[in-house]
Amino acid sequence: MSENNLSGTERVKQASDGLRGTIKEGLADEITGAISEDDTSLLKFHGMYQQDDRDRRDERAEKKLERLYAFMIRLRLPGGFMTSEQWIATHHIAGNYSTGTIKITTRQTLQLHGLLKSRIRPTIQAFSKVKLDSIAACGDVNRNVICAAHPMQSAIHEQVHAYAARLSKFMLPKTRAYYEIWLDEEKLTDKTQEEDPLYQDRYLPRKFKIALAIPPNNDIDVLANDLALIAIIENNKLLGFNVAIGGGMGATHGNPNTYPRLASIMGYVSVEDGDEKLFSTVYEIATIQRDYGNRSDRKLARLKYTVDKYGMDWYKEELEKRTGFALEEARPYSFTDRKDYYGWEQNHRGLWYYTPFIESGRILDDEKLALKTALLEIAHTGKANFRFSCNQSLILADITAKNKPVIDKILVKYRIIEHTEAASAIRKNSIACVALPTCGLALAESQRYLPSLISRIEPILEKYQLSDENIIIRMTGCPNGCGRPYTAEIGFVGTSAGRYNMYLTGDHEGTRLNKIYKENLDETAILEDLDVLFRSYKKEKTSGEKFGDFALRQHWYK
Ligand code: SRM
Ligand code: SF4
Numbered sequence: 001m002s003e004n005n006l007s008g009t010e011r012v013k014q015a016s017d018g019l020r021g022t023i024k025e026g027l028a029d030e031i032t033g034a035i036s037e038d039d040t041s042l043l044k045f046h047g048m049y050q051q052d053d054r055d056r057r058d059e060r061a062e063k064k065l066e067r068l069y070a071f072m073i074r075l076r077l078p079g080g081f082m083t084s085e086q087w088i089a090t091h092h093i094a095g096n097y098s099t100g101t102i103k104i105t106t107r108q109t110l111q112l113h114g115l116l117k118s119r120i121r122p123t124i125q126a127f128s129k130v131k132l133d134s135i136a137a138c139g140d141v142n143r144n145v146i147c148a149a150h151p152m153q154s155a156i157h158e159q160v161h162a163y164a165a166r167l168s169k170f171m172l173p174k175t176r177a178y179y180e181i182w183l184d185e186e187k188l189t190d191k192t193q194e195e196d197p198l199y200q201d202r203y204l205p206r207k208f209k210i211a212l213a214i215p216p217n218n219d220i221d222v223l224a225n226d227l228a229l230i231a232i233i234e235n236n237k238l239l240g241f242n243v244a245i246g247g248g249m250g251a252t253h254g255n256p257n258t259y260p261r262l263a264s265i266m267g268y269v270s271v272e273d274g275d276e277k278l279f280s281t282v283y284e285i286a287t288i289q290r291d292y293g294n295r296s297d298r299k300l301a302r303l304k305y306t307v308d309k310y311g312m313d314w315y316k317e318e319l320e321k322r323t324g325f326a327l328e329e330a331r332p333y334s335f336t337d338r339k340d341y342y343g344w345e346q347n348h349r350g351l352w353y354y355t356p357f358i359e360s361g362r363i364l365d366d367e368k369l370a371l372k373t374a375l376l377e378i379a380h381t382g383k384a385n386f387r388f389s390c391n392q393s394l395i396l397a398d399i400t401a402k403n404k405p406v407i408d409k410i411l412v413k414y415r416i417i418e419h420t421e422a423a424s425a426i427r428k429n430s431i432a433c434v435a436l437p438t439c440g441l442a443l444a445e446s447q448r449y450l451p452s453l454i455s456r457i458e459p460i461l462e463k464y465q466l467s468d469e470n471i472i473i474r475m476t477g478c479p480n481g482c483g484r485p486y487t488a489e490i491g492f493v494g495t496s497a498g499r500y501n502m503y504l505t506g507d508h509e510g511t512r513l514n515k516i517y518k519e520n521l522d523e524t525a526i527l528e529d530l531d532v533l534f535r536s537y538k539k540e541k542t543s544g545e546k547f548g549d550f551a552l553r554q555h556w557y558k
Helices: 009-016 023-028 037-045 054-060 084-099 117-129 159-171 179-183 277-292 304-311 312-323 370-382 404-413 418-424 450-463 523-540 549-552
Strands: 050-053 069-074 101-102 110-115 210-213 226-232 235-245 264-270 343-346 352-355 385-388 394-399 430-432 473-476 492-498 499-504 513-519
Touching: 023 037, 023 117, 023 264, 037 050, 050 054, 069 117, 069 450, 084 101, 084 117, 084 370, 084 385, 110 117, 117 179, 159 210, 159 277, 159 385, 226 277, 235 277, 264 277, 264 312, 277 304, 277 312, 312 418, 343 418, 352 385, 370 404, 394 404, 404 418, 450 473, 450 523, 492 513, 492 549, 499 523, 499 549, 513 523, 523 549
Parallel strands: 210 226, 430 473, 473 492
Antiparallel strands: 050 069, 069 110, 101 110, 226 235, 235 264, 343 352, 352 394, 385 394, 492 499, 499 513
């Protein structure tokens, strides 16, 4: 590609001196709450986004004040795991430096919002004390590696989880910039120590996402990732992984060249005689994307477009050239669901897990529920680990039978069990992205709106005796798809304030993209349509037929 065609971000990356840019100088500038535009691109690689409070834009503009800039930080938490000590630290960091709310994301990690510029360094330093970091949580590198969340799922969960942690480390950028800028490490004099054969000085053309699923549960929506690894298990033994590439949800309204896509299966790699081949496969899939991904148009830069441009056969051949071996033929597997297991569950080793219902993954105390306080009290017992799911849930984990009553008592005391049991099936199967007021790309509300929309949908389901149906419903404030609405049975994608495109026909297992049903609906239209659709579903569905499958059979799409 000609150097002239490179996007602005490509130039910023290459000139950044290992992602340092002028971040340090920008932090020291007290005149503005912001940092320079180039540095905002670099800051993402350190796990942070510059944002502003969109609810207060007009008021600030009227007073001729600059926007109320603040930063969001996202932790790198491979496989979504934390100790109780780390939770306690996170609780206090959130209270001391951010808005106080802890947000569980759709990639099983945590975000804090509203950090003023001067609070970033103390935040990162406090996280570092408990061995947590935000390196590569965002930016054009491999992101948080996600993994099937619920350890009760199978005896090999720990093994697959360990791969998530190892792959995350293996794919980290080599630059020491994070340690220098935020943790006061001395500046490297010998730059050869941070030479990076994978990312070089240009990094990847775009974000890169890896996921590891353990069938039959597809709770991580594995096929929505650039690189999907599906565990192949026989007689309770992990044999290897099917490898799929080219998943991604992001699209742009009105740009037909952009589209959501599910990853396509490429082959199988065994780990029976060692895992070098797995690591080499992952690494070289990323180097091909590094070398062939689009670096002029960031909207077309994800791996899915590289696969569609060059073809899967070409990608496979190129991979074989680089690794020196061919992938085997993909092995059979099947997914049966995608849900979280709310309430108490036990695993193969007799340990207990409690998954409370947490709407849109937002952890805070409000007038209805002192959730954050309850979780702190649980963490203080030191008797539970904290795990996170890609459905924005938290799992109180690895609790011994002896300790279970202690945790249960706290859950009862704070009415968490009552709250979880009272939540309807559709609410428990909902995801909403962050959207307003922090997300700069939001066109409509999402996490602040979906809960109230569901409150209006529930009576319709009740009217048709459909309340127990586990219908997967998801909403995002724009077409980027952070809540994976395109793999929902009912997906809403914001188009403008109060209006959404509605998608139907996705399946329950996350193996089929949905299709657009109607555009630009307001709440009245959404509820009227759903009334008609649910009535028909109740009357005509076959036994056990899921809503998404029924919608497809009825051709409920444009
Ligand atoms: Fe996302 C950008 C939030 C998961 C696709 N995403 C953003 C930003 C950072 C907005 C921005 O660029 O300024 C959002 C910050 C909002 C805020 O205020 O916190 C944002 N994305 C989120 C989270 C927090 C949503 C949530 O409510 O949980 C999720 C954090 C995940 C994590 O922990 O790493 C989140 N984002 C996803 C997913 C889901 C997934 O990965 O399974 C997707 C769809 C899959 C994919 O990558 O295609 C996703 N986010 C995007 C895109 C579209 C990318 C594309 O290829 O077009 C953007 C926009 C962009 O990158 O330019 C984006
Ligand atoms: Fe923001 Fe859009 Fe992602 Fe929602 S889907 S968090 S509105 S970028």
